Amino acid sequence: MxxxxxxxxxxxxxxxxxxxxxxxxxxxxxxxxxxxxxxxxxxxxxxxxxxxxxxxxxxxxxxxxxxxxxxxxxxxxxxxxxxxxxxxxxxxxxxxxxxxxxxxxxxxxxxxxxxxxxxxxxxxxxxxxxxxxxxxxxxxxxxxxxxxxxxxxxxxxxxxxxxxxxxxxxxxxxxxxxxxxxxxxxxxxxxxxxxxxxxxxxxxxxxxxxxxxxLFTRDDSEYERLNENYGLGIGAMCGKWLRTSSADGRRLSALVLRRAVVRYARRFRRARTRRGQAAYLRGFFRGLREARSIPVRDGLFVDTAPPSPVAVAR
The missing domain is CATH 3.90.550.10 (Spore Coat Polysaccharide Biosynthesis Protein SpsA; Chain A)
Known part of the structure; x- marks a missing residue:
């Protein structure tokens, strides 16, 4: 190495x-x-x-x-x-x-x-x-x-x-x-x-x-945060596709939203899964909105603000 x-x-x-x-x-x-x-x-x-x-x-x-x-x-x-x-x-x-x-x-x-x-x-x-x-x-x-x-x-x-x-x-x-x-x-x-x-x-x-x-399981608070992150990601993905291939972007967005609403309705009676799906939906719309301001090139977002480097503690 x-x-x-x-x-x-x-x-x-x-x-x-x-x-x-x-x-x-x-x-x-x-x-x-x-x-x-x-x-x-x-x-x-x-x-x-x-x-x-x-x-x-x-x-x-x-x-x-x-x-x-x-x-x-x-x-x-x-x-x-x-x-x-x-x-x-x-x-x-x-x-x-x-x-x-x-x-x-x-x-x-x-x-x-x-x-x-x-x-x-x-x-x-x-x-x-x-x-x-x-x-x-x-x-x-x-x-x-x-x-x-x-x-x-x-x-x-x-x-x-x-x-x-x-x-x-x-x-x-x-x-x-x-x-x-x-x-x-x-x-x-x-x-x-x-x-x-x-x-x-x-x-x-x-x-x-x-x-x-x-092998790794999550507690309720992590479960909700995880679902919101997934929603943010797929919302941003759909927002990108709407800009790069509008027809596929519309189909992807409609399919994601329809499935999310159905899952929310089916899981409404269980508090944990209801909160998780609500977080997913919030994340989806937020990601869809925020993706509009990110440049796109060749089907990929342009990473204009990458994370700060992490130095190894020795």
């Missing part, structure tokens, strides 16, 4: 290796979760390149955990999940790139079915199935589902387990740096990326046989 200002690089030769898969795990200040996630990856991602992207941790423990696990490490002093994912994209050598999260455990055998769809030239991305630790996954014979419409990006899957043909994601500019955890618009970067893959004429495949388990 060669340190430089703000970034530690896994090496100088980053040419794409045909057939290789790079698994990117973005993390910040959660060394114990990272250690567990890497343990599961070590048992399940044989033959893949594993790259830990440190999204501005305040100390050096993230790097130490990555080193102890024997995987590559790269650091961004500027926090933000999409910024970290794009740094992983920049340094990945694999023809295919897989993203998962530090609070998740991949199931054994997750990788082969997730990347299998890329045997078809028109496939640009694939996603796995996310399950909660409190609800162990049941065996499923559900077939893979091929998505083609831009609006299907809303249903493509979850950012906790998603894969892309590396060249395609790079050609689209990666993830929108203004969307996602760690930013004002704290969500929808995964759906936005999937929608852009579909809009560019590629297909996305949902693979039920590739499973990841979410």
């Amino acid at each position: 060669t340190p430089s200002t703000g970034v530690s690089s896994p090496g100088d030769d980053r040419r794409t290796v045909p057939g290789l898969t790079t698994v990117v795990l973005c993390t910040r200040d959660r060394a114990s979760l990272l250690e567990d996630a890497l343990t599961h990856l070590a048992a399940a991602a044989g033959g893949a390149e594993v790259l830990v992207v440190d999204s501005g941790s305040i100390d050096d423990t993230t790097r130490q955990v990555a080193e102890q696990a024997g995987v590559d490490y790269v650091r961004s002093d500027v926090p933000g999940l999409s910024i970290a994912r794009n740094l992983g994209l920049e340094h990945a050598r694999g023809e295919f790139i897989v993203y998962t999260d530090d609070d998740c455990a991949v199931d054994p055998g997750f990788l082969a079915p997730l990347v299998a769809p890329f045997g078809i030239a028109t496939v640009g991305a694939s996603t796995g199935r996310l399950v909660d630790v409190s609800h162990p996954p049941a065996a499923t014979k559900e077939p893979a589902q091929v998505l083609s419409r831009t609006t299907a990006g809303l249903d493509a899957g979850h950012g906790a387990l998603m894969a892309f043909r590396t060249s395609i994601l790079r050609s689209l500019g990666g993830f929108d740096p203004v969307l996602g955890a760690g930013r004002r618009f704290g969500g929808a970067e995964d759906m936005d990326a999937m929608s852009r893959v579909l809009h560019a004429g590629h297909s996305v495949v949902r693979v039920p046989g590739a499973v990841v388990t979410h």
Whole structure:
């Protein structure tokens, strides 16, 4: 690893290796979760390149955990999940790139079915199935589902387990740096990326046989804040699409709003979920409104006010 200002690089030769898969795990200040996630990856991602992207941790423990696990490490002093994912994209050598999260455990055998769809030239991305630790996954014979419409990006899957043909994601500019955890618009970067893959004429495949388990639960206050962040993100995403592709923007916005209202009505009797959905709706309209003032270029927001860099305390 060669340190430089703000970034530690896994090496100088980053040419794409045909057939290789790079698994990117973005993390910040959660060394114990990272250690567990890497343990599961070590048992399940044989033959893949594993790259830990440190999204501005305040100390050096993230790097130490990555080193102890024997995987590559790269650091961004500027926090933000999409910024970290794009740094992983920049340094990945694999023809295919897989993203998962530090609070998740991949199931054994997750990788082969997730990347299998890329045997078809028109496939640009694939996603796995996310399950909660409190609800162990049941065996499923559900077939893979091929998505083609831009609006299907809303249903493509979850950012906790998603894969892309590396060249395609790079050609689209990666993830929108203004969307996602760690930013004002704290969500929808995964759906936005999937929608852009579909809009560019590629297909996305949902693979039920590739499973990841979410291990981290949230209390009521965090649940409400999380829903508001998701609403902000998808509201900003819809606002961007209304400006870059008005027809798809209208379809995306109408679909998001209709689903949100239906969820609110269905969950009204339970205080926790009612408050969560109300927060989501507030966030959606706020994100839609605030997105108007952010410049857009080539389908991505221009990051005019990135987060302040975080120095490592040594």
